[in-house]
Amino acid sequence: MVILLLLALPAFSLMLPKVIEFKPRGGGGGDEGPEQVLSNFAFVTSVKIGSEQQEFWLTISFLFRDVWVEGSKCKKCKVVSQTYSPGTSKTSKNLTTTNNYHDENKMLTLKGNVFEDDIVLENYKFRSKISVAHKFVDPLNLAEDGILGLGVDESSIVYEMYENNYITEPIYSIYIDEINGSYLYLDSINFTDLGLQVESTVVITLKDEIVGNFSYNGTVYDSAPIEFSSISSYIIGPYSLLQNLYTDLIMEYGCYYFEEFIVCDCEGSYPDLEFIIGEDVLVITQEFYLMKVETACFLFTNLGGTSWILGEPLLKGYFTSVDLKEKTITFNKVSYIPDTTPTTFETIEGWAVVFFTVAGSFLIYILAAGIYQIIKRKLDAQDEVPLIDNSAQDIKVLRY
Missing domain, CATH: 2.40.70.10 (Acid Proteases)
Incomplete structure (x- = not known):
């Protein structure tokens, strides 16, 4: 089979x-x-x-x-x-x-x-x-x-x-x-095969319409339909709700308008944007809803109709999966598994390698020094042998 x-x-x-x-x-x-x-x-x-x-x-x-x-x-x-x-x-x-x-x-x-x-x-x-x-x-x-x-x-x-x-x-x-x-x-x-570990998970059932509440700084606003999109660069939301956010960012956090965009100080600290769907909460932090362009940080939002479209700022913060059989979309907050491989000096095997390496190097040094001394003695002995004087023998030969 x-x-x-x-x-x-x-x-x-x-x-x-x-x-x-x-x-x-x-x-x-x-x-x-x-x-x-x-x-x-x-x-x-x-x-x-x-x-x-x-x-x-x-x-x-x-x-x-x-x-x-x-x-x-x-x-x-x-x-x-x-x-x-x-x-x-x-x-x-x-x-x-x-x-x-x-x-x-x-x-x-x-x-x-x-x-x-x-x-x-x-x-x-x-x-x-x-x-x-x-x-x-x-x-x-x-x-x-x-x-x-x-x-x-x-x-x-x-x-x-x-x-x-x-x-x-x-x-x-x-x-x-x-x-x-x-x-x-x-x-x-x-996730382990990908070198990732899951820190938290939000599972949402796919329906014809998903409804949730927008919230920041502890204030929860009226509910509105929510769409998740991988082709949108922005958080697109209802005009009245985003205007509240814009006003607070300008009045309380020192952001300002540049043409049609909201610009904030890249070194500033800003509130998390939350979307409450049932008992679950999706969080978008400033590192994802602000984008640095040259020296300024632009707000990744755009005024829309009566619903929310959560694009890039949301997706960059989660590992997002869609299960077509179970009819769910899952948002996993993940991080890379830290490298816990012990260093050489943190294991017995590592110390053994170090010991034998040092011992082997020392032994090689001793052998090399011994060989050097033997060769040196032979060379010194050759230098001490007297040269043979053949002058007398040569004279005798000439007389003959």
Whole structure:
């Protein structure tokens, strides 16, 4: 039975990496102002589509349902490095359905037709639905060549990987580390293998609408819907609630307006921002909601509608996992496991190595000194032997 199960797996699936490193979304180049730097958070990864395996750099978006690319005939679309033409892919299939997406806070509008085609993500190859846009409005450039939606249910491409036995559990995770790299993890996580330890965990059940309360400095404000987004650089929130925060930061903490941004002293101390969801609390500290640009620290917030969108400032503080089977999103506060490897002088074995090294070195010194003395005596003895005087014998020979 075990043999049959192994044979049922794709030949290469047991060797496939389950970790995909992604790169920051490309900026505009040159000297970027605060508005470009602060909106340049999203991460992208390479995805190949169709029989020709066209390479697209798609923005990774968790809790986003679909995969979006631009159609080659799109007239109301942004400029991208690659467009998709279903007619040139021998493996493309028109599903004769349409798809639409609109988010006023992200200023993102997508309209298109749905196709099915081959997708290659790293070395994972499978068929999936692809929304091909004939309208792609993205003034904030949140998407590069398109969007790789990791999904919220069984229609997710991650769930397709699970059903194809590429991964053992339909789980995907994002961990953003500006020093050691940012990664998309597929499958369940063993934190010890990653050199991480979990300090605290918040598990939230995925629902059509998640509602929570914003709080700071002990004041809890009215509840509002909350969305988690990996393509937003900001904490986007209701106007009235963020205005309270802005006023306090200016009046009590010495922050100030610079154009449309709130700027604070990078050396200052500022309150934690808390989002209370049921009995759980997600905390965003100043190291994540303030971003240093040259000598100033800008507040990572933006005024929105009636709901909260928690983007980069939240995700940088947690190892975030989405379980499509259990319908949960988990926020793990993690830290690197300290290196407890003992030094040479902290173990008996280490001291033994040191002792034998010193003893061996001393023995070699004694042997070398002894050999030197023997050679020196022989050379001195040769110097003391008198030279033979052959002059008399030579005279006799001449007389003869």
